[in-house]
Amino acid sequence: MAMKTLGRRRQSVAAAAPEADENRWIEIAGLHKVYRPRKSEPTHALSAIDFAARRGEFISVVGPSGCGKTTLLKILAGLVPKTEGTVRVAGRDVEGPLPEVGMVFQAATLLPWRTILQNVMVPAEIQRLDKTVYRDRAGDLLQMVGLGGFEDKYPDELSGGMQQRAGICRALVHDPAVLLMDEPFGALDAMTREYMNVELLRIWRESGKTVVLVTHSIPEAVFLSDRVVVLSPRPGRIAEVIDIDLERPRDLSVMASDRAGVYVERIRKYFHAHSVID
Template identity: 80%
Template sequence: MASRTLGRRQAAARAGARAEAKAPADEGSWIEVAGLEKVYRPRRSEPTHALSDIDFTIKRGEFVSVVGPSGCGKTTLLKILAGLIPKTDGTVRVAGRDVSGPLPEVGMVFQAATLLPWRTILQNVMVPVQVQRLNVREYRERAEDLLKMVGLEDFAGKYPHELSGGMQQRAGICRALVHNPAVLLMDEPFGALDAMTREYMNVELLRIWRESGQTIVFVTHSISEAVFLSDRVVVLSPRPGRIAEIVDIDLGRPRDLGIVSSDAAGVYVKRIREHFSAAGVID
């Protein structure tokens, strides 16, 4: 019942976001990146060319992963999409809006849960509501629904140190979803978890994605994880990061963990890994 109520609210919120957008994106270009360049120019050292000539579009509701060797600009790309750092050149649009700073349509999950230790789990989930000065009463109910959706309803009053790493990450995902973002950006969110917890979180994330309807851009170092989760995988070259290939993953949905060891998934893993082997880089 809670999931159905949550779904109706999310649908209404997404409709409102579309109505408010200055230039609504069509279904084929919910996220648009064209000619993206990023050069870091520190004051006391040489410039670093992080990203070069990046072009791609993402459809509304897609799950897209980004993979590449360390230092290729994966996190930089995500931060630009989130409006956390400026691009050097090119065009970046999310939900029909040029990205020149953080957008309400975008939520982000970081490598660590980064929960505030002095706040309860429910209070942590409510942080974006307070920052954006949204209706606390309305969004508190939504926060409680989200915690129930990820199995944390009994931990709403607990503090972060009382939860496992996987539970903290689930709370972080709830925090990113609480204000109804059209796009969820995830930067290696499960990298610090043990293998079994990571597998569980992958399955949990697919369920959350299916029920929430968000567009997800997911950065990972794991090729098999990217193949398991994604509709498409963007493969970046070593720095400066360029798009080596965008691979369509045709494995059907819904998916379970059994598909990870299938021959069909193995073909995609091998295809992606060959980009790094050819460059002398093993991810």
């Protein structure tokens, strides 16, 4: 089925820089972020972040509220400037938004006056890509996430989970090298969230993208990830990077397994140590 090559094409709009290292597809070195408001004291959000992710890896970032998780994601997306350090994606320095990056936000933020297909096409339109080619790609993506037949529906005609799937398609339509996700399922009920976790793994597997997910759910991070990055309280530092050695493909039974439980407790100890829980 053509879906499985959707994100693995060598000739991509978001082609990597020639010097891109697939073992350091995302590279962060000496990253600091300090917010300096005009009328209040500076806030040191992130401190001395050093990390690298391989191409095609699934990374989750967890940590207590206010530790800089979303700030880290926004710096990777080029939406927030760093204060100090180096940030590279697919061999390119991140100094602003890059076509190599797609982002899924906490809410689907679909435009209510546009159909689902038209919403998915927004990044292609902004980047002035070939409408015919990318309309076909948008249709393929909607088929991949189970929204075939909903192309002409409007956002208010879809459930919350369906809207988030459309949001994922929108982030993937321009074929980015990296998909960033900021707590995308936090507003969903428990059953829909579990279903979306399984769907996300399938989408990741079929698209071949590198994913960085921010989540407050430790079990979710363990279930989805190759590695979990644990941040300390503000200013956010890397407390530990944990390899998740669970076989793939994974189904929901993995969440209840003893092996997954060991990882969950290992991560949770950082929250208990600072009297905060996810």
